[in-house]
Amino acid sequence: MRLAVVSCSLDPDSRSRILAGRAHELLKARGCDVDWIDLADIPLPLCDGGACYGNENARLVTERLRLARGILLATPIYNFDVSSATKNLIELTSKDVWSDTVAGFLCAAGGQGSYMSVMAVANSLMLDFRTVIIPRFVYATGSDFTGDELTGETVIERIGQLTSDLVRFTAALCGEK
Secondary structure: OEEEEEEOOOOOOOHHHHHHHHHHHHHHHOOOEEEEEEOOOOOOOOOOOOHHHHOHHHHHHHHHHHOOOEEEEEEEEEOOEEOHHHHHHHHHHHHHHHOOOEEEEEEEOOOHHHOOOOHHHHHHHHHHHOOEEOOOOEEEOHHHEEOOEEOOHHHHHHHHHHHHHHHHHHHHHHOOO
């Protein structure tokens, strides 16, 4: 069973990328077959509903994600929503990736007030593509970091729980034990 962790931030100093890196490390330590996809390294076109789907990078990311049965999206929160790069990724990859797939979220935000902001995209994935959403997500703020190091103990624990849930939910969906 293949999994993927996607860093959806385009910011080189991204805190959500730090969350993604931690999740990726934990999954690899469990012996999981896990792909690392960093959108900062793979420029994607804006979804225009047409020519964008033929873009080489869009096809590459779609194929890599299509191989994954469980996906963690690490996203910054801007203006009470996931980043536009996250939404663009979902639009570009569409039902080919998200149908019958397990998805979870790692979010980095400026403050506590946006903790429910992931719900709009989670609902969209569930309703549009029948994606199985893990009902636990990670939400971190600046106080969970010291420089570029994740130091918030609760957030570190939640990443461990989320990665365990990703493996458990994906195995159940795939009929594996």
